[in-house]
Amino acid sequence: MVERGEVDVGVGVLLCESPATTRELLLRLPLVAVGARGTLTAALNGRGTLSWAALRARPLLALPADNAIQQLVDARLAPALPREDRPVFAHLHTLIAMAEAGQGVAVLPAFAASTCRRYAVDVHRMGQPMVTMEFFSIARRGVPLTPAAAPLLRALAQHLGRSATGAA
Numbered sequence: 001m002v003e004r005g006e007v008d009v010g011v012g013v014l015l016c017e018s019p020a021t022t023r024e025l026l027l028r029l030p031l032v033a034v035g036a037r038g039t040l041t042a043a044l045n046g047r048g049t050l051s052w053a054a055l056r057a058r059p060l061l062a063l064p065a066d067n068a069i070q071q072l073v074d075a076r077l078a079p080a081l082p083r084e085d086r087p088v089f090a091h092l093h094t095l096i097a098m099a100e101a102g103q104g105v106a107v108l109p110a111f112a113a114s115t116c117r118r119y120a121v122d123v124h125r126m127g128q129p130m131v132t133m134e135f136f137s138i139a140r141r142g143v144p145l146t147p148a149a150a151p152l153l154r155a156l157a158q159h160l161g162r163s164a165t166g167a168a
Contacts, residue, residue, distance in 0.1 A: 002138050009149045010138040011156060013068035023136040026157040029110040031073065031126045031133060034095070036102045040122055049127030056080050059104035061095050062088045069133065073107045076131050096121060109133045111160045135160065 002010045003020045014023055033040060033050045035058075043054040056077060063070040065088075087103060089095050093115065095106040100119040113123045137153045139145055 002140055005140060005143075008139070008143075008146050009153070011135060011153070012138060013072075013133055014136050014138065020141055021138050022141050023138050026135045026137055026153060027161055028132040028134050029160065031076075031107050031131050032110050032113060032123050033105050033107055033126055034099045034112065034116055034121050034123055035105045036100055037120045037122055039102065040105065040124055044124060045127065047127060049125045049130070051128040052076055052126065053128070055105065055107070055126070060086050061098050061104040061106040062086050063092075063095070064088055064090060069109060072131065072133060076126075109135075114162075 001007045003018060011026065017023065033055060040050055043050055043058075045051060062073075065071070065074075087098060089098065092108060092112055095108065096112065096116055096119050098104065099106045100121050107126060110125070116123045135157075137149075139149075
């Protein structure tokens with residue numbers, strides 16, 4: 001929509017750039033594992049994080065394959081190929097609810113930690129190595145942002161950063 005001029009600015013995860021747009025880093029957030037309360041405790045390491053190797057042994061819940069978050073998760077899980085039969089859901093709330101129901105583990109950006117407080121789930125940072133998601137503001141190349149865009153983007157980055165502080 002930014003490329004077509006339908007919106008002034010967008011926010012998102014971009015794994016590849018477009019020649020029609022510019023992007024500016026808003027913030028980096030770690031990835032977290034979300035599982036039904038108590039189900040991940042035994043897999044935590046001494047630092048209180050969950051390793052990617054430990055995650056490979058668990059049933060995973062996924063976002064659609066074309067989602068940038070899921071692409072980052074799948075790249076980190078390589079060389080083990082993701083199961084083709086894993087449940088796929090388009091919405092973060094659905095993934096969290098399915099994790100609460102014991103259907104698997106979801107790996108999400110840490111801003112989801114604030115939403116997870118409404119569910120009976122545990123949230124633990126992924127580690128070994130820690131992987132971060134970069135969130136960008138996206139604008140059309142050569143088109144200045146409106147005066148309202150900069151304060152909006154700052155407020156959004158602050159809110160997402162605060163939402164991430166609930167991650168273990």
